[in-house]
Amino acid sequence: MEDILVVVDSKGRITIPSKIRKILNIEKGTKLKVNVQNGRIMLTRTLPRIKKVKANRKWGREAFLDAGEATFGEY
Secondary structure (H helix, E strand, O other): OOOOOOOOOOOOOOOOOHHHHHHHOOOOOOOEEEEEEOOEEEEEEOOOOOOOOOOOOOOOHHHHOOHHHHHHOOO
């Protein structure tokens, strides 16, 4: 990918270009870890916390995101 020039605003912020956000699937609310290595600013996506599903609990739709469609077809 070619270099893309961004400008730091008066509050020290930059905007990650939409082309890069789309490639990396960065959306509103995505958390990035920032650190400096050898004079470079490194941004690394943090993984969301895994939700644990407990036994003897009524499971909602969140427990079967795409599994039902992929395994059983339309419902």
